[in-house]
Amino acid sequence: MKRLWLIGAIALGVVIVVVAVIAVVGIVGDQPTAQPDREELPVNIELIKQARPEPGCAKVPRPKPAGSGDVELGVIRLRGHCLISETVVVAEADAAARLAELRQQQDVVAADRADVPQPPAEPRDIRPAVDGVEEKQWGLDALGGAAALHDLWPADAPEIKIGVVDSGIDPKQAEFGDRVIAIRDTVLGSDRYESHGTAVAGIIASAADGTGVTGLVPKAKLLDAQYWRDGVAVGESGIHDEIIWAVDQGARVINLSSGANDSSLLRAAYEYAELSSVVLVPAVGNCGHWTVSVPDPPGTAPDPLDPCKRGRNQIAGQADQPTVLGVGALNEEHRKAGFSSKNRTVMIMAPGEAILSTCVTRTAGPRSLCVNDGTSFAAPFVTGAVAILLARHPEASPADIRQALITTTDPIETVRGQRNDAFGYGKLNVIAAAKYLDDHPPQPQPEQPVITAAARTGSKVELIMDNGKKLAVQQLGQGGTPAFAFSADGAWFAAADGKTLTVVDAYTGRQQSTECGCSGVAFNTKGQVLAAQTHGGLKIAQYDPMTADWTGTTYAPKLSGGLDSAKLVGAAGDVALVTLSQGEYANRLVGVWPDSTATELDGGGLAYTMVAASATGRFVVASSPQSCPRVIDVEKTRSTGKPWTKWLWYDDIFCATSMLAHFDGDKALHLGWLGSQNMQRKPACLKPGQEREVPVTGRLPIGEFTPSRDPVDLPWKDLDCTASGVWPLKNGAQVRARGSLGSALPLKYTLVLLKPNGEGEQNLAEQADEIAVRTR
Structure with a gap:
C-alpha cells in the first residue's frame, strides 16, 4: 500500500532531536x-537525477561557512556528479532574500534554514x-x-x-x-x-x-x-x-x-x-x-523547539x-x-x-x-x-x-x-x-542507457550510448582537431580542441566547458584532467572534472628550450605523456612527473597516433601508422635514465596501418589493428583471396622484460580475425571496432555493441576518424 499524499513541509527550520524517551x-x-x-x-529534482553515488564525493573540498550573522542557511549543490552541502551565514533581516537568491542559482539543489x-x-x-x-x-x-x-x-x-x-x-x-x-x-x-x-x-x-x-x-x-x-x-x-x-x-x-x-x-x-x-x-x-522533553544539560540553554512541547x-x-x-x-x-x-x-x-x-x-x-x-x-x-x-x-x-x-x-x-x-x-x-x-520476486528495472564510447568525425565529437543514441560534446570545433579521453574509472570524459576544454560526467551526460589553449587531454589517477600548454614553455595544466576549473600547473623548464610543438597524448598514473618536437628531434615521447622532472620514454621520429597506459601507469604502449607498437616500462626508464622499450614486431615491413590498444590492469595488453599480408603469416588470419589488410585483435600477457628491438614470436591469446579492437563489458556484451579495409589513409572505423547471449548487435558509429571506448 502506498500513501497518496505529496511531499510537503511544515517549517523552514531543521531542528534535530533524537526520538528517545527521557x-x-x-x-x-x-x-x-x-x-x-x-x-x-x-527542490531541484532534475539536478538530483544528475547526481551519482560515489565514495569519492566525500573527498570533494567543502567551502567553509561564509558570511556573518545569526542565521545559518543550509545549501546543497551539485558539483560534477556529487551533492555537496555547505552553510551560508546571514543576518535575520537578510535571510529571506538570501534564501530566495540561493534557490535561483543553477547548481543549487535545495536551500533552507538550518538549526543546531x-x-x-x-x-x-x-x-x-x-x-x-x-x-x-x-x-x-x-x-x-x-x-x-x-x-x-x-x-x-x-x-x-x-x-x-x-x-x-x-x-x-x-x-x-x-x-x-x-x-x-x-x-x-x-x-x-x-x-x-x-x-x-x-x-x-x-x-x-x-x-x-x-x-x-x-x-x-x-x-x-x-x-x-x-x-x-x-x-x-x-x-x-x-x-x-x-x-x-x-x-x-x-x-x-x-x-x-x-x-x-x-x-x-x-x-x-x-x-x-x-x-x-x-x-x-x-x-x-x-x-516528553530532554533535560537540558548543565550549562546549556533550554531547547525552545522541543517538538513534544x-x-x-x-x-x-x-x-x-x-x-x-x-x-x-x-x-x-x-x-x-x-x-x-x-x-x-x-x-x-x-x-x-x-x-x-x-x-x-x-x-x-x-x-x-x-x-x-x-x-x-x-x-x-x-x-x-x-x-x-x-x-x-x-x-x-x-x-x-x-x-x-x-x-x-x-x-x-x-x-x-x-x-x-x-x-x-x-x-x-x-x-x-x-x-x-x-x-513475489521483484521485477527487473529497465536499465538506463549509459555512455559506452566516443567517436570523432572531423571536428565533431559525439558520446555514444549503449542504445545507439548520441550526445554531441559542446563547444568544440572552434580550434583544431579535438583530442579526447575517458578517465580510468570511466566516470569522466574530456575533449579539447586548442581553444576549449569540455568535461562530461559519463554517467549523467552533464557538460561543463572552459577556455583552454590545450594541446591534447588525458586523466591522471587522481581523476584530474590534464592538458599541455606551450605558451611561455611547456606546462601541464590540471583541471577539476566536476567544475572544469583550473586547479594547478606543473612546469617542465628543462623541456621548454627550443620547443617547436608539444601535445599531451596520455597519462601513466600521475605522469603526463607528451610528444615533443624540438629542432631536429621530432616526436619524442616524454614523461613529465608532478615534481617537474622529465624523462624521455622513446626517441620518436614518427608521430604517435595511439598511446595507452596500464592501470598503475607502470607500462605504456605506443604506436604510429608507420611503426610497430612498443611497450615501455616507465619505472625502469626513470630509474635507469634511458628508454626501457620492447618492440612488438614480426618482420622488416611496417607492422600495421592502424592500431588500437588498451590494458587489462597491469597484466595484459589488448591490441587490435589492420595488419599487412606479411605480418599476418604468424597469426594465420589471412586466407587465400582475402584483402591485403585484415582486422586482427589479441591479448598479450605483460610483465617485466628486457629491452629489445628484435623480431620475436609473441604469445598471443584470444586471437580474433574479425575485429580490430574488442572491449569486453561486465554484462557479457562486447564493444567491437572494425576498420575499413584497404591501404588508404586515414582509415574509418565502425563501432558496434555485440549483445550477450547471441542477442544480436547494435550499431554505435560508422565512418569515424577516431574512437575511444569507456572503461566500466
Whole structure:
C-alpha cells in the first residue's frame, strides 16, 4: 500500500532531536494536536537525477561557512556528479532574500534554514556482559527469535551496507568487530548521551557469538554517520548531509533514529536516497500519551523547539515523507508504548520499550550493555528486516521492500491492509515479509542507457550510448582537431580542441566547458584532467572534472628550450605523456612527473597516433601508422635514465596501418589493428583471396622484460580475425571496432555493441576518424 499524499513541509527550520524517551514532564489532554497541512518545498529534482553515488564525493573540498550573522542557511549543490552541502551565514533581516537568491542559482539543489541539533537520550541499567552468557532479548523473540531471523540471511548474500545516522558508534565495542567499515567524522562525545548511536547499531548488527546481545543482521556492514556530539552539530547542521554521505558510501538502507523538521534540505536527501535505491527507516517520535522533553544539560540553554512541547503527537519531519516507513514502538505486551507518537506518519510497529543493547565501552567495558526506551530503538528492528530482504533480493527497489513489509504486518486493532494512526499497518513480521518477497520476486528495472564510447568525425565529437543514441560534446570545433579521453574509472570524459576544454560526467551526460589553449587531454589517477600548454614553455595544466576549473600547473623548464610543438597524448598514473618536437628531434615521447622532472620514454621520429597506459601507469604502449607498437616500462626508464622499450614486431615491413590498444590492469595488453599480408603469416588470419589488410585483435600477457628491438614470436591469446579492437563489458556484451579495409589513409572505423547471449548487435558509429571506448 502506498500513501497518496505529496511531499510537503511544515517549517523552514531543521531542528534535530533524537526520538528517545527521557522523562515524563506532564500529561496533556486526550485530543492530539491538529496535524498541519503539508506545503510544497522547492527542490531541484532534475539536478538530483544528475547526481551519482560515489565514495569519492566525500573527498570533494567543502567551502567553509561564509558570511556573518545569526542565521545559518543550509545549501546543497551539485558539483560534477556529487551533492555537496555547505552553510551560508546571514543576518535575520537578510535571510529571506538570501534564501530566495540561493534557490535561483543553477547548481543549487535545495536551500533552507538550518538549526543546531539537540542531545539524544541517556540509557539506563548500564552493566557489562558476562562472558559466555547470552542475554534475553524480548524484541528479537517477539519477531521469531534470533536463530530463525539469522537463518533468513542467505549463505551467498552480497555485502549489505547499513547507514546509521546518529550520535556515533563506539569502535571499541566488541560486538561490532571490524564491521564498521566507514566512518564520517565520528569522535564520541563525553556526556551522558553518547551511547545512543552505539545502542541503535547494536540492535541492528551485534555479533552472534554467544556473549551479550545479538543483532538482527550480525553479518551486515555498518556505515557510521555521526550528526551530533556534545550538543553541537557535526559537519553541516541537520541530517541531510549524513544521509547523502551514507548513500555515497553504498548504503542500501539507512536507519534514522534522529529527527528533523521538514525542509527542502531533508526532502532533497530523501529524493537522492530513493533515486539511488536506498531504503530510509525513520522513527516517528515520542510525542504520544506523554509530553516528553530532554533535560537540558548543565550549562546549556533550554531547547525552545522541543517538538513534544508543541503538543501531543507532534509530527516529526523525518517520518513525514511518502518514501519511508515511519516506525512506532511496542512494549512487551505488544501494545503501543505510551510515548510512541500517534499520527499520520506511523506505518509499522516494532519493539521499542525496555530494549537491551550495546553501550559505549567507557561505561562498563568492551561489552557494555544498557536498556533503552523510545521509537529510536524500534526503528533498528525494521532496518534489520530491510537488510534481510535486500540480502535475499538485492535487486529489490525501495518500493518493493516497503510493499513486502506493509503487506505482511500483523494487524493491531485494525484489519489487514488498513492503517490507523496508532499502529500503522501493524506489527513487523520479518519472516512473513521474506516469504512474500520470495513468492513475489521483484521485477527487473529497465536499465538506463549509459555512455559506452566516443567517436570523432572531423571536428565533431559525439558520446555514444549503449542504445545507439548520441550526445554531441559542446563547444568544440572552434580550434583544431579535438583530442579526447575517458578517465580510468570511466566516470569522466574530456575533449579539447586548442581553444576549449569540455568535461562530461559519463554517467549523467552533464557538460561543463572552459577556455583552454590545450594541446591534447588525458586523466591522471587522481581523476584530474590534464592538458599541455606551450605558451611561455611547456606546462601541464590540471583541471577539476566536476567544475572544469583550473586547479594547478606543473612546469617542465628543462623541456621548454627550443620547443617547436608539444601535445599531451596520455597519462601513466600521475605522469603526463607528451610528444615533443624540438629542432631536429621530432616526436619524442616524454614523461613529465608532478615534481617537474622529465624523462624521455622513446626517441620518436614518427608521430604517435595511439598511446595507452596500464592501470598503475607502470607500462605504456605506443604506436604510429608507420611503426610497430612498443611497450615501455616507465619505472625502469626513470630509474635507469634511458628508454626501457620492447618492440612488438614480426618482420622488416611496417607492422600495421592502424592500431588500437588498451590494458587489462597491469597484466595484459589488448591490441587490435589492420595488419599487412606479411605480418599476418604468424597469426594465420589471412586466407587465400582475402584483402591485403585484415582486422586482427589479441591479448598479450605483460610483465617485466628486457629491452629489445628484435623480431620475436609473441604469445598471443584470444586471437580474433574479425575485429580490430574488442572491449569486453561486465554484462557479457562486447564493444567491437572494425576498420575499413584497404591501404588508404586515414582509415574509418565502425563501432558496434555485440549483445550477450547471441542477442544480436547494435550499431554505435560508422565512418569515424577516431574512437575511444569507456572503461566500466
